[in-house]
Amino acid sequence: MGLTDVGINDVELSLKHIFNQWELRTCILLSLFLQVLLILAGPLRRIVSHKSLDILLWSAYLLADVTAIFAVGLISSKQNDLSNQCKNAPSPSSTVLATFWAPFLLAHLGGPDPITAFALEDNELWLRHLFALFTQCGAVIYVFYQSLRPENLWIPSLLMFLCGIIKYAERTYALYCASANTFRDSMLRDPDPGPNYAKLMGEYISKKDAKLPTRIEMLPEPDRVIKVVNRMKTTKLAPLEVVQYAFKYFANFKGLVVDLIFSFRERNQSRDFFLARSYEDAFRVVEVELNFLYDVLFTKLPVVYYKAGFFCRAVSVGAIVTSLVIFHYVDKKKFNPEGFEVGITYTLLIGGIALEAIAFLMLIFSDWTVVKLKPSPDENPNDQSWTGRFIRCVVSTNFTRGKIICWFLNIGTVRGDGSRSEPTDSRWAESIANYNFIFYCLHRRSKTKERFYDQFGLRAFIDEMVYTEHYRLASDMKEFIFKELKMKSEMADDLDTAKEICSARGEWVLRIEGYSGSELFSYVSDVDYDESLLLWHIATELCYNDKEDVTYQREQDRSLDEFHRRISKRISDYMIYLLVMKPGMMSAVSGIGLIRFRDTRAEAYKFFESELSTADKSLPAEQLQKTACERIINVNTDVKPVTIKGDRSKSVLFEAARLAKELKKEEFKKKWEIISKVWVELLSYGASHIRSSAHAQQLSKGGELITVVWLLMAQLGLGDQFQINEGHARAKLIVGK
Known part of the structure; x- marks a missing residue:
């Protein structure tokens, strides 16, 4: 021992x-x-x-x-x-x-x-x-x-x-x-006490007492905005100009992160610039702006x-x-x-x-080196001095960095059509996550696993890893979103109209398309934003998997129609992903969205258990999805679900089926055009009403489409962060006729 x-x-x-x-x-x-x-x-x-x-x-x-x-x-x-x-x-x-x-x-x-x-x-x-x-x-x-x-x-x-x-x-x-x-x-300007009121009034009274013709006039300051717009370039921007303009508007609008208010002049200057841009240049400028903001906040x-x-x-x-x-x-x-x-x-x-x-x-x-050496976009972009050549080298390196990294890490995401995408020169992840409610309900885990994940707080994390797909943001989707925002910006000449457009959750589009008194209008005007998201998501999925739609799309070469159909599907799945997987980011607009989602999910579980046979559940995933959507839309919904169920349950499953049936009354092309435009409006509403700090936080996680849209809307003058009074006039005492 x-x-x-x-x-x-x-x-x-x-x-x-x-x-x-x-x-x-x-x-x-x-x-x-x-x-x-x-x-x-x-x-x-x-x-x-x-x-x-x-x-x-x-x-x-x-x-x-x-x-x-x-x-x-x-x-x-x-x-x-x-x-x-x-x-x-x-x-x-x-x-x-x-x-x-x-x-x-x-x-x-x-x-x-x-x-x-x-x-x-x-x-x-x-x-x-x-x-x-x-x-x-x-x-x-x-x-x-x-x-x-x-x-x-x-x-x-x-x-x-x-x-x-x-x-x-x-x-x-x-x-x-x-x-x-x-x-x-x-970012706060130096305090401005304004004109010397006491001195001005003293002079005014003394002139009056002397019986001199005296008056006070407000003289507007020279409109420097018009001069800038007149010199503004309208052709495609060179990479160096993208960085220079991005820094210029970053310096003007970085206060968005802390909810500062901007002048009417700043709005007009930015709005005129972006209205003259193509969608490629607009997105590139905004992406570099967000990169500058990321550097300020995280580096x-x-x-x-x-x-x-x-x-x-x-x-x-x-x-x-x-x-x-x-x-x-x-x-x-x-x-x-x-x-x-x-x-x-x-x-x-x-x-x-x-x-x-x-x-x-x-x-x-x-990019900071570029703007330190050559800050003005009005300078010659083709400068052949060593400084000019070095700056162009830096800009070229920055615009290809994302492509090199994507190639090295082999992280290219999937295109909308399922093929692998080539790496891009984007300054952010340029991918959108898709989360589908029907797919999630059809491929639920066992109750034992769900209880285990819930006990350790892992359910949301596992759900995002298993049920979320990432797709490369297609160029035509960018173009469509920019086209819709640009159209609304052109209509928003005054701030009241701009605020009205930003507060619309589909009403503006339906009103323009002539549906202001229809049943469809009530599904955006009479419901909360989170309810509208879930309703239109399920209705979009039901229409997307409808037999008539699939047959029409297969038998006829309708590329434009298919474009609106694909756009609707992608934005729909993306917005429900934000609602369910990013509740912290969406908390300002989601309301009781998670409660509504859970109740709808519970009703879908119950419905699929009773309506789908064992043979149905053994079908391939795509066919099972179509079968499930067909069973939902075939349910008789002549009586509103709330009339029978009351409002204790917040489920919107069969209310969404009613919406899908309303949409099916429209011709294929018109239907998907309406759905896609409604989804862009729902996206833009969320972008402009989410807390600015939540947008800034996403910059450190690869970025989000909704954050790019948020800044793009601000640059186009859409939002409530602008003051109504222009505030650029000065008082002058005039003596004499």
Whole structure:
């Protein structure tokens, strides 16, 4: 027994020794690896909409801070233990390198340039990061105090400490600038007291008392908008012009994120510009605008591009390069006979320089460089100077970056027709998620699995992974959406009309098409927005799988008719995806949408269990979908469901069947044209009424079509974020006739 106990104790001591020896090394290397992962994968967030990437970056973002803070604590703890063991002896040489590692961890806490905040809420925690900056600086200073001596690596340690402070301060300042209050305050104009009222009235009264003919007139300021429009280019925009115009309108409209109000002049200028654009140019400009907004909210780029930022970055790079040179010429034999700690130190130094080099390339090859060197779109885009050629190179690189990344990761999504799509040069994911109610109900999981997922809060996550498909946003869909918005913008010459159009949820389209007094009109005017989404989604699916529609589409070559049918299907599935899978984003407009969805789903479960036989359920998925839709639409709905069921259940399954029967009364082409236009109006209503912060949050997740539509509507002057009074007149005292 004694020998056995001794053997067990030896194993425990051996394992404890290995753990003590490797825990700090592992944390140091893991911290560096997380920095590399974040700087390389962080930029993908704006153009990749994949749950797996989201989870990976979220884990790395949180783990990076925890690992660095834990490693600093480990260094301090180990040095404290060693100093207690040998109080009067000099610091062991093995602890000197650990002391040198501490400021590297402070630099790691500063994080890479492409990802300062994972979510908008992180920006509001800038005070917490400021406090952490002071506490971690204090921890590193305490580490220096414990073991750093003049004969040790004190010069490179202090240089790296300076680098760490700069990096962490950059991150804290970037979070501060992107916080809602600071962001809003930065866009407020200087207070305008207006004309000197007391002085003007004093002069007015004195002239009156002197019996002089006196009056006050309001003189409008020169209309600079008309001059700008007259010079505005109406041909296709070059890539450089896209970036320049995008920055111009980003600077004007970035206040949308914090719900600022814009002037009538700004509305007209932007509206005239976008009305003169093709759908390709309009979408490209808006996409680059959203990229600028992403950089401001989630990265360090806007902070670094200040003169102070450039200076701090130069000092940071110089400090780490100097540290490497000094460390290279130091006698390293006294640090560690095995040389492993020395290897880790070289890895940290070279890795830090590599991270700075990558960050520098990202700074140079960014849209911010373009607008800093050539901000005006009125300048010659074909400038042949070295600056002009360099700028065009940067723009070309940025517009092809998405194509390269998509090719490298093989993440091309599926086209609407089911084929694989080629990677695009888009600045966002440019895909739309589709979630179909009927398909979901037909392919439900077992009740045991549903209860298990519900118990652990995984149901929504699993549903999105299993029941959601992603399709490439087709060019003709962009064109159709822009055409509808452009038509409404042309009609909205005044702000009252613009607000009325934005508040329409299908009424405007039906009124234009002559259905204002029809039964169809009640399905958009007399129901809540979330109910309208679910009603039109199920009705669209019933019509899409209707035998007559399928036969008509197959027997006749009706490409235009099929186009409206496909558009309706895609937007319908996309909007129900937003309603069900993104309730946080849609909370401002969804009402009791999830309750209504759950009740409708329960009724669909019950109906399919009784109406679909075992043979039906064994059919291929597409045929099963058609059969299920046929069974629903064949139910007699002469009496309204609410008359029989009451309003306890919020299910709209058979009310949607009534809507589908109303739509079936229309000729094929007319029916799908109406449905597609109603869906665009439902999309635009949601886009303009969702909270602006919810739109901004989606920029870090690959972007959403509804966010692009939101900004496009604002640029076209559609919305309620504009003030009615123009506010650009001035008072003048006129004496004499």
